[in-house]
Every structure is written in structure tokens, then in C-alpha cells.
Amino acid sequence: MKYDFDKLTNRSNTFSMKWDVKENELPMWVADMDFETAPVIADAIRRKAEHAIFGYTIVPDAYYDAVVGWWAKRHRFHMEKEWIIFASGVVPAISSIVRKMTRVGENVLIQPPVYNIFYNSILNNGRFLTENRLIYQDGEYHIDFVDLEQKLSNPQTTMMILCNPHNPVGKVWDKDILNKIGKLCARHMVLVLSDEIHCDLTHPGVDYTPFASVSDICAVNSITCTAPSKTFNLAGLQSANVIVPNPILCQMVKRGLNTDEAAEPNAFAMEAAIAAYTEGDEWLEELRIYIKKNVDTVTAFIGQNIPEIKVTRSEATYLLWLDCQDIIHGEPSVLCDVIRRETGLYLSAGAAYGGNGNDFLRMNVGTQHCRVSDGLKRLQKGILKYRENAAD
Numbered sequence: 001m002k003y004d005f006d007k008l009t010n011r012s013n014t015f016s017m018k019w020d021v022k023e024n025e026l027p028m029w030v031a032d033m034d035f036e037t038a039p040v041i042a043d044a045i046r047r048k049a050e051h052a053i054f055g056y057t058i059v060p061d062a063y064y065d066a067v068v069g070w071w072a073k074r075h076r077f078h079m080e081k082e083w084i085i086f087a088s089g090v091v092p093a094i095s096s097i098v099r100k101m102t103r104v105g106e107n108v109l110i111q112p113p114v115y116n117i118f119y120n121s122i123l124n125n126g127r128f129l130t131e132n133r134l135i136y137q138d139g140e141y142h143i144d145f146v147d148l149e150q151k152l153s154n155p156q157t158t159m160m161i162l163c164n165p166h167n168p169v170g171k172v173w174d175k176d177i178l179n180k181i182g183k184l185c186a187r188h189m190v191l192v193l194s195d196e197i198h199c200d201l202t203h204p205g206v207d208y209t210p211f212a213s214v215s216d217i218c219a220v221n222s223i224t225c226t227a228p229s230k231t232f233n234l235a236g237l238q239s240a241n242v243i244v245p246n247p248i249l250c251q252m253v254k255r256g257l258n259t260d261e262a263a264e265p266n267a268f269a270m271e272a273a274i275a276a277y278t279e280g281d282e283w284l285e286e287l288r289i290y291i292k293k294n295v296d297t298v299t300a301f302i303g304q305n306i307p308e309i310k311v312t313r314s315e316a317t318y319l320l321w322l323d324c325q326d327i328i329h330g331e332p333s334v335l336c337d338v339i340r341r342e343t344g345l346y347l348s349a350g351a352a353y354g355g356n357g358n359d360f361l362r363m364n365v366g367t368q369h370c371r372v373s374d375g376l377k378r379l380q381k382g383i384l385k386y387r388e389n390a391a392d
Contacts, residue, residue: 003283005035005290006368025344028375031167031319033233033366037272038283041232044275045268054267059086063270066277067241074200074281077213085242085254085263090197090225092262093242095121097193097223098159100256101249102127107157111143112355113321115167115195119354122161130157133355134169139323140313141169143177145184152188160185162194162211165202168321168353168362170314172202175209182211182218191249192222197240200231200284202316203292212245219245223253228276230317231284233366239269291318294365294372301376306383318366321350325359327383329390332358338389339382345375 011019011034018032036042064081071077087093094117102108104126110118111132122129132148134141151157162181165172173181185192194211202208212219227240242257244250257263298320299311310323328335336349339361350360363379365372 001286001290003038003286005287006370007036008368008370009034009036021346022344025340025346026371026375026378027346028364028367028371029346029348029362031230031317031364031366032235033318033364034368034371035233035287035366037233038276038280040279040283041234041272041275044271048268048271057265057267057270059265060270062274066274070277071210075208075210075213077210079212079243079245082247083243083245083250085244085250085257086265087225087240087242087257088238088262088264088266090195090227090229090240091117091121092260093225093240093257094118094161094193094195095125096256096260096262097225097242097253098122098125098127099260100252101191101193101223102158105156106159107151107154109148109151109157109160109190110354111163111166113168113350113353113357113360114161114163114355116352116354118161118163118195128156130154131354134166136356139310141166141171143173143181145180148181149184149188152184152190157188157190159191159193162192164194164196164211165198165208165316167195167198167317168319168348168350168357168360169312170317170319170321172206172208172315175214178209178211178214178218182214182221186217186221192218194222194224196224196226197230198317199226201288201291201318203295203314204288206315208316212243220249221246223249228273232272232276232280234272234276237269237272238266239273290369291366294318294367294369295320297369297372298363298365298376302379305376305380309383312360318364320363320365322347322361322363323359324361327386328359335386336361338386339379342385343378343382345378345382347379 107128107130108122224243229235308326312321348362350357
């Protein structure tokens with residue numbers, strides 16, 4: 001490989017949320033990779049830093065051109081510049097859009113187990129949560145369309161938050177599924193807010209379809225949130241794209257983001273995003289191969305050494321969803337706590353994601369091969385300790 005993803009960069013004492021842990025601990029929880037970003041991005045940031053003036057920043061045409069070019073080239077989605085709104089992050093954008101596009105007391109639909117912050121964006125804004133729980137069968141997830149239509153048909157349900165690729169289960173919804181969702185939401189006048197932040201991190205050979213690209217029905221009734229942050233490990237730079245093909249909805253979203261002060265770029269965001277979207281392809285292709293190798297390593301190790309755990313079939317992201325239902329006894333968070341206390345391995349407890357998450361752990365494999373191997377040995381040891389405690 002041209003790029004050294006095996007390089008171990010010490011992130012301790014760098015104000016890293018992920019690595020703010022004890023000395024012996026190995027964090028494999030929050031969705032933050034341990035790889036240095038693409039060299040072309042780092043070079044662009046260095047050039048900006050050398051300028052040494054970090055004043056108020058505008059969003060230039062070059063930024064919009066880079067976003068348009070990236071989606072046309074990689075995802076065959078031809079968007080217009082006028083559809084794109086800069087935001088300081090996908091989460092601030094989602095919360096703002098919930099506030100602007102729904103009313104207090106209305107229902108917002110999600111599909112658990114799903115990204116836990118969705119719950120906050122809904123409940124903290126005084127909206128009600130309605131769930132279309134995914135069906136778990138033979139190690140992967142499917143949509144319960146009978147239940148989905150029933151929930152969408154409720155006049156109080158006015159928005160659906162779609163997650164594609166789906167975090168934490170690693171599912172990439174195909175065009176037929178997205179088309180079916182789009183038709184149901186249009187029929188019942190439910191706006192689709194699609195979080196597609198992991199869209200570039202599909203495994204090699206797996207295609208992602210932007211929701212808005214599926215049909216005119218999907219395009220005019222949707223708002224899509226994307227960002228370079230997960231793809232290129234730039235979460236701390238706080239930049240995202242909100243894509244709204246419908247001009248009326250676009251104006252409403254733009255007004256909401258600006259009212260909430262969620263559309264101000266920082267001094268480094270433009271340079272980083274432009275470099276990523278215009279020169280980051282080669283780095284990303286190697287990253288996807290590297291991550292898939294980690295996924296395969298985890299799947300093989302667990303199958304051979306901890307067969308009671310099942311790795312949910314993954315098509316995207318560097319997050320693995322580990323089915324521990326044959327191991328867990330009692331309070332599900334205890335398993336995660338025991339593993340961390342006894343081995344230093346820090347995983348995410350699945351309960352936070354809702355649905356059947358009580359039986360799961362989420363593992364971040366966006367890290368070096370050697371750390372993945374270390375984490376797997378710790379996981380095996382932690383499961384043994386948990387069993388010993390349960391037997392006492």
C-alpha cells in the first residue's frame with residue numbers, strides 16, 4: 001500500500017475524547033479512527049496554518065464544486081450547487097432540522113437499533129419518538145414494512161430519520177428498499193431526513209445509493225446530511241453538507257441552520273474538505289481495503305475463539321455489531337463494564353442504540369491491525385472473566 005495505515009500515532013494527551021482513558025486501556029468505542037488523515041488534507045491544513053491568520057471564513061465556490069464533483073464521480077449522483085448548505089456538523093444539522101421542519105408534540109420515526117444521538121435530537125426538542133424496529137434474523141437486519149407503514153400513517157408522524165449506511169448494524173439499504181421507503185413517506189406526507197455520513201465507507205464491492213438519487217419522489221421529499229468527517233477522520237474540524245433538492249425545503253433548512261448558528265465554517269474546514277473531495281480518492285480506496293481486512297480478522301477470530309458471539313454481517317463502516325445474546329446474563333451493561341475493568345478494552349454497550357441492542361456490543365475497528373489483534377485477545381479474556389463472575 002502507498003499509505004501507512006499501520007503507523008501508530010500516540011493520541012494520548014492530545015485532548016482526544018476517544019483516548020482520554022487510563023494508561024492500560026484500549027478504546028474501541030466512539031466512531032473516530034486512529035489513522036492520520038490523507039496527506040493531501042494535512043498539507044492543505046498546514047498551508048492554512050502557515051498563513052497564521054484565522055479570521056471569519058466564507059464558503060467558496062470551490063467548496064460546492066468539490067462536493068458536487070465527489071458525489072457525481074463516486075456515487076453517480078448529480079446534484080446542483082444550490083442544493084448544498086454548509087453546516088458545522090451532521091448532529092447540529094439534524095437537531096436544527098428537527099426543530100425547523102416539525103412541531104413540538106409531533107412524532108419523529110427512527111429504526112432501532114440506531115445511532116443513539118437521534119434520540120437526543122428528537123426528545124430534547126420536545127418531539128415524540130416513534131420506533132420502526134428493525135427485524136434481526138440470521139445475523140442481519142431487515143425493515144418491517146408492515147409496521148413502518150402503520151407508523152407512517154399516523155397523522156402525528158411528520159418526519160422519518162433514515163440512517164444509510166445504518167449505524168450501528170452496518171447495513172447499506174439498496175435502491176429498491178430506499179424507493180419503497182420514499183413512496184411510503186410521500187404517500188403519508190412524512191419528510192425523510194437521511195443521515196448518510198458513513199456513505200463513503202462501504203466495504204470494497206458494495207455500492208451505496210444516495211436516497212435523494214433514487215427518484216424524483218425521494219428527491220423532493222428529503223433532506224440529506226453528509227460530511228467528510230467519518231470518511232477522512234476530520235470530526236474535530238466540524239464541517240458537513242446538507243443536501244436539499246426541494247427549493248422550498250432548502251430555504252427553510254437554510255434559515256433554520258443560520259438561526260441556530262450551525263452554518264459557520266471554521267478557518268480550516270474549507271481547505272480540508274476541498275482537498276478531501278478533490279484529491280482523497282486514492283487514500284480512501286486503500287483505507288476501505290484496510291478496514292475490510294480488520295472486519296475479516298474480527299469475524300474469523302470470534303468464530304474460532306468466542307463462537308458464542310456472532311458478528312452481524314457488515315457492508316459498511318468501521319463499526320462492528322457483536323451479538324452477545326448467548327453470553328449476557330442479567331443487566332446488559334455489566335458485560336461491557338466487566339470487559340473494560342478486567343482487560344482495559346473499552347467498547348460501546350449496545351443498549352444505548354435501542355431495539356435489541358441490549359444483547360450487543362459495538363466495536364470500532366478503524367484502527368491499526370495490531371490494535372485490533374490486541375482488542376480481540378482482551379475481548380476473549382473479558383468474556384472468560386464475565387463467565388466466571390456469572391458462575392459465582
